[in-house]
Amino acid sequence: MKKRLVVLLLVLLLTFTLTGSASAQSNYSFNLTTETVHVYWNGDGTIALDYVFTFANDPGAHVIDYVDVGMPNGDYEWGSISADVNGSPLSISSDFQGDGPYGFAVDMGGYAIQPGQTGSLHVYVGRISSMYYPDSDQPDTYASGEFSPTWFGSAYVHGNTNLTVIFHLPPGVQPEESIYHPARGVWPCDANPQTDHDGEGRIMFTWACASASGSSQYTFGMSVPKQYLPADAIVTAPAFNLDLSGLMDNLSSVCCFGFFFLMFVGAPILSAVNERKRKFQYMPPKISIEGHGIKRGLTAVESAVLMEQPLDKVMTMTLFGVVKKEAATVVTRDPLKLQVAQPLPEGLHEYEKDFLLAFSDPNKLPKAGLQEMTVKLIKSVSEKMKGFSRKETTDYYKSIMERAWQQIEAAGTPEVKSQMYDQALEWTMLDKDYDNRTRRVFTGPVFLPMWWGRYDPGYRPAAGSVKAGAPVSLPSGGRSSVSVPGSAFAASVVTSVQGFSSRVIGDVKTFTSGVTSRTNPLPKSSSAGKGSSGGGRSCACACAGCACACAGGGR
Structure with a gap:
C-alpha cells in the first residue's frame, strides 16, 4: 500500500510538471529584429507589398507556427498572396487572429521557428485596390495614400x-x-524620408529606423498628381460611415478640433522647420545607406562636404587651399577677384581647378561656376563613399579635426601655435564652433603664415617693401616674421566665411538650394493626413473627409 501511494504521488508530480511546462511554453514571446517592406504604388491604382520579417524566438516560448499579416482593407486579391522561407513556399491561411478585420495568416509548417531560434519570412501581396484618395490639400489635382506596416x-x-x-x-x-x-x-527617427530612384527609375521614399517598436503603429504617406492614375482608381467616398450619437458625437467633435488644430497650426510650423533643414542636406540620399569601414584619404574640403557643412564655409576652405598652393592671389576682397596662376601648379584637386575656372572670366560672376563646381564635388564624394560607412568616416575626420585643435591649443609658444594652425587650417574649419573656438584660442600675438599676403591684399610684410595696391608675392612655406594681435587675426579668418557669402555667392540658402535641387532633389512635403491605409492590430479613425481603415497584426 505504501509503495503504491509513492508511485501515485510520483505520477501526480510528473503530471503537474508536464502541465506547468506546457503552460509555460504556451505564450508567444519574441523579438522582431528586422521588418522591411517595399510598397509599390502602381500606376493602375493598386499597390503591391513585399515584406521580409526576421524573428528571434525566446528560449522557452511558444514555437512561432503562424504569422498574422494585417491588410489595409478588404480589397486584396487572395490569389496574389504568397509566402516562403528561403524560396520554399508556405501555405496561406484565412485563420487571421489580429484585432482588425482584414488580414491573413502564414502557416510556417516545417519552417516554424523553434524556441531560442531565429528565422526569416518573406511575404508578397501582389494586388490591393482602393488605396488612393483625393489629396486633402489639392483634391482636384493630387491623389494620396498612406500605409502602416503590420505590427504585433x-x-x-x-x-x-x-x-x-x-x-x-x-x-x-x-x-x-x-x-x-x-x-x-x-x-x-527622422520623420522625413531619404529620396532616390529604384532600378526602374521610379522615385523611392525610404524611412529607416533601427530603434522602432515592433508593437507600434507607424504611418507613412505620399501624394502624386492624378494624371498618373486612372480616374476610377481614386476612392471618392469614405471607406465606411460611422453612426455615432450622444457622448460619442461630443468626443468626435473634440477629436476633430484637436486634429484640425494640429493639422493647420502645429504641423505647418514643424513642416516648415523640417523643410528648411532639408534644403541644406545636399548630399545624395544613397550616401546614407550604410556600408562598412572608414573611407580614408579624403581632403578637409571633401570631409566638409561629407558632413554637409555650410557651402560658404566649403568655398572659403577651397579658397585658402588654392592660395596656399600658389594657384591664385586675391586681387580684391570686395568684390572678390582672383589672379589665377598660369600655368597652374601641379597637385591641384579637380574641385580646386573647377573653383579657379569659376573666377577665370572677369566679365562673368563666379556664382554659376561655383555651383557647377560644388555639384561635381558632391557627386565625387558620393562616389568615393560607395561601400563605406558614412557615420564611421565622419567620426574619423571629426577626430582628426579635434586632434588638430588640441595640438594648437597645447602649443607652448605663439610661433609654434601659428605654425601648427597654418598646417591644419582647413581641418580646424570642420569644427561647427569654428568661429568661437578660433577667437578663444588666438588671444595673444599671432605670426602670420607666409602665404597670407596672397590672401589679404592689405597685408604688407614691411613698410615700403611693395608698391601700393600691388599683389604681394611671398614664399609658400613657413611663417612670416610679422605678428599681429590674435584677436585681429581670428576676426580676419572668421569673417572670411561671412565675406565669401556676402560678396560671392549671395544668400547661402538660395545658393545651396540650387545645388540641392540637382544632387538631392527636394520632394514637396505634406504634413496633413491623406487617404488612409495600413497594417497592424487596431482601428483608428480620422475626422470627416479622411478615409478610415483597420488592419490586423499578428501572433
Missing part, C-alpha cells in the same frame, strides 16, 4: 525593431511633383 501585439513582441519602409511611386512621377507625408505615430 505588445504581449508577444519586445525589444527594438530595425524597421525599413520603402515607397516606390507610380512610374513617370517626377521628383518635383512628388510629395511625402512625414512619418507619424511617435516614430523615433
Whole structure:
C-alpha cells in the first residue's frame, strides 16, 4: 500500500510538471529584429507589398507556427498572396487572429521557428485596390495614400525593431511633383524620408529606423498628381460611415478640433522647420545607406562636404587651399577677384581647378561656376563613399579635426601655435564652433603664415617693401616674421566665411538650394493626413473627409 501511494504521488508530480511546462511554453514571446517592406504604388491604382520579417524566438516560448499579416482593407486579391522561407513556399491561411478585420495568416509548417531560434519570412501581396484618395490639400489635382506596416501585439513582441519602409511611386512621377507625408505615430527617427530612384527609375521614399517598436503603429504617406492614375482608381467616398450619437458625437467633435488644430497650426510650423533643414542636406540620399569601414584619404574640403557643412564655409576652405598652393592671389576682397596662376601648379584637386575656372572670366560672376563646381564635388564624394560607412568616416575626420585643435591649443609658444594652425587650417574649419573656438584660442600675438599676403591684399610684410595696391608675392612655406594681435587675426579668418557669402555667392540658402535641387532633389512635403491605409492590430479613425481603415497584426 505504501509503495503504491509513492508511485501515485510520483505520477501526480510528473503530471503537474508536464502541465506547468506546457503552460509555460504556451505564450508567444519574441523579438522582431528586422521588418522591411517595399510598397509599390502602381500606376493602375493598386499597390503591391513585399515584406521580409526576421524573428528571434525566446528560449522557452511558444514555437512561432503562424504569422498574422494585417491588410489595409478588404480589397486584396487572395490569389496574389504568397509566402516562403528561403524560396520554399508556405501555405496561406484565412485563420487571421489580429484585432482588425482584414488580414491573413502564414502557416510556417516545417519552417516554424523553434524556441531560442531565429528565422526569416518573406511575404508578397501582389494586388490591393482602393488605396488612393483625393489629396486633402489639392483634391482636384493630387491623389494620396498612406500605409502602416503590420505590427504585433505588445504581449508577444519586445525589444527594438530595425524597421525599413520603402515607397516606390507610380512610374513617370517626377521628383518635383512628388510629395511625402512625414512619418507619424511617435516614430523615433527622422520623420522625413531619404529620396532616390529604384532600378526602374521610379522615385523611392525610404524611412529607416533601427530603434522602432515592433508593437507600434507607424504611418507613412505620399501624394502624386492624378494624371498618373486612372480616374476610377481614386476612392471618392469614405471607406465606411460611422453612426455615432450622444457622448460619442461630443468626443468626435473634440477629436476633430484637436486634429484640425494640429493639422493647420502645429504641423505647418514643424513642416516648415523640417523643410528648411532639408534644403541644406545636399548630399545624395544613397550616401546614407550604410556600408562598412572608414573611407580614408579624403581632403578637409571633401570631409566638409561629407558632413554637409555650410557651402560658404566649403568655398572659403577651397579658397585658402588654392592660395596656399600658389594657384591664385586675391586681387580684391570686395568684390572678390582672383589672379589665377598660369600655368597652374601641379597637385591641384579637380574641385580646386573647377573653383579657379569659376573666377577665370572677369566679365562673368563666379556664382554659376561655383555651383557647377560644388555639384561635381558632391557627386565625387558620393562616389568615393560607395561601400563605406558614412557615420564611421565622419567620426574619423571629426577626430582628426579635434586632434588638430588640441595640438594648437597645447602649443607652448605663439610661433609654434601659428605654425601648427597654418598646417591644419582647413581641418580646424570642420569644427561647427569654428568661429568661437578660433577667437578663444588666438588671444595673444599671432605670426602670420607666409602665404597670407596672397590672401589679404592689405597685408604688407614691411613698410615700403611693395608698391601700393600691388599683389604681394611671398614664399609658400613657413611663417612670416610679422605678428599681429590674435584677436585681429581670428576676426580676419572668421569673417572670411561671412565675406565669401556676402560678396560671392549671395544668400547661402538660395545658393545651396540650387545645388540641392540637382544632387538631392527636394520632394514637396505634406504634413496633413491623406487617404488612409495600413497594417497592424487596431482601428483608428480620422475626422470627416479622411478615409478610415483597420488592419490586423499578428501572433
